Amino acid sequence: MRTVILGGGESGVGAALLAKKKGMEVFLSDMGSIRENYRQLLIQNDIDFEEGMHTYEKILNADWIVKSPGVPKKADIILEINQKGIRLSSEIEFASEFTDSKIIAVTGSNGKTTTTSLIYHILKNDGLKVGLGGNIGKSFAKQVAEENHDYYVLEVSSFQLDDIQNFRPYISLLLNLSKDHLDQYNYDYEEYALAKFRITENQENDNFFIYNKDDEMSRNLLEKLEIKAKMLPFSTSETLAEGAYADEDRIFIQLHEEFSLKIEELALMGKHNVANSMAASIAGKLLNISNESIRNSLITFQAVEHRLELVSEINGVQYINDSKATNVNATYYALESMKKPTVWIVGGVDKGNDYTEIEELVKRKVKAIVCLGLDNQKIIDFFKDKKQAIYDTSSMEEAVAVCRNIAEKGDTVLLSPCCASFDLFENYEDRGKKFKEEVLKK
Known part of the structure; x- marks a missing residue:
């Protein structure tokens, strides 16, 4: 062949x-x-x-x-x-044809990397032989060729799901949906959402599909689609008899028996991470991992680099690197979890962003906007009547210098760009790394 x-x-x-x-x-x-x-x-x-x-x-x-x-x-x-x-496949499709290991596959517009890494941590912490791949870690195909894992936890994008034929995870997770990469899907939100739902299209009734009951687009599509896998929801807004839910203080995992944990004990901060922690916990329970082991993993997990990562506190100002926020919805979650007046660094390559989604949060949480990109006009035009303090910068050095001048003791400087990074940086990792270097320069 x-x-x-x-x-x-x-x-x-x-x-x-x-x-x-x-x-x-x-x-x-x-x-x-x-x-x-x-x-x-x-x-x-x-x-x-x-x-x-x-x-x-x-x-x-x-x-x-x-x-x-x-x-x-x-x-x-x-x-x-x-x-x-000619048969055209993604790497995850290709590699999955050559392994009988159980695959746990995670997709969604936001939180994929964090949740995939958390599930991997839960399995590894329990002593299971597990590989991490897809969009993060080592190539899934390379691991199938050279290593011998019983489980693979894969972060899967819509682009990878576009090119599957038989890919069938044992457990699939769809965390949430928001308007992202619409330029690749004819600017049609439903077309993009359906690409994400392909994660479950080959699953049978001995497989599991974990989904977000609070997500409007997911609910709408689930009324139209025929899902064969056993469906398990999670919610931060309603009590569920099966799956997982949260109230003000605790998360509850309802599977076989109830298991709960105080939200303040979770290693991850922010409401969206309560949802991610619940989704990961359901996956852990499906793999028969004990409550105690899951609890330990949720408490000890260390956040993913470039995702709400605390870089340092300098002169009473917190600097947070959220370079991985390449769409408006990801930045929504970041701003939502800010507790202090925020100097917000935003900009890059716009993928058809609609900033109305974060308009209210910016009004409430942001004291100044620092645009970072080769062309910041769209952001400046949108926010110019809503915020007095808007700065136009075209290098990381300049952006961080402006932030230093504006930020006062008790403020937070947040890099959460809403945009792709390719105008000034190699990728979001390069952007996050350069931010950290500038912040830590003496």
Whole structure:
């Protein structure tokens, strides 16, 4: 079988290694340049590859094509592949065909990384053999090729779900839905939401689907869709007989028996993380992990880098790195959890953002807006009549310097950009790292 991999990053090279191990003829193609460590892996494993181009005749003679999530689905090569009817899969689809391990897959517009990492922590803390992959950690395919885990916890994006055929997790989680990446889904919110729901489309009645009962779009679609998996809801607004819910003080997990924990004991801060902690706890209970072990994990978990990460407190000002907030809804959660007057750093590559969703929170919580991007006009135009203090900056150094001047003792400086990072940075990690470096400069 001839297998072609599009994209030479973590997921693409992982898929190439797995294909090679399974005795396939492998060719990898990347339109950009391949990083040196990945290039060396391909050479060491005698895998044929090209970079800086796509040679169509070498790609379109494949039996199976594996696409990295970074390759746009509207790219010319993808249109050609679809026209020819060649099987096109994401790395998670490809790798899942070669493992019998139980897969716990997490999707949603926000909180995916945190919840995936928390479930991984719960399983690992209980002594289970577990791998972490998908959008975070090591390539899922590479782990299937080289490691032997009983469980895989995967963070899965809508882009990866676009390219599945048979992917069937043992437990799937859909945390929430909000308008994100609409540029890739014809600016149609329902089309994007349905892409997320594909996480459960191949599940059968011996599988589980954990969902957010408070999420309006999820509720609407569940009325139309036929879900075969056993459905388990979580809610922060109503009491549930099965699943999980929260009141003002505690979370309650209702599965087999009741288990509860004080919210103030949770390692994660913010109302959205109460929901994430409940979703992760349901998954833990489904895998027969004891209440005591889950409790211990929820208390000891350390937050994900670039997600509401406290960088430092300097001269009485807290600096928080939420660079991973690349859409308005993620920033909504960040602002909602702010307890002090906030100097807010926002901006980057706008993905069709609608700032009305956070307008009220900005009025209540934000004392000054510091725009960080090459083109900040849309943000300035939206907030100029609502906030006096708006600053226009085009480098991290400049943005942090402005924040230092404005912020007073007892304030918080929050980097929560609402936008992608590609105008000034390599990715959101690079943006978060540069923020931390500037904050910590003496």
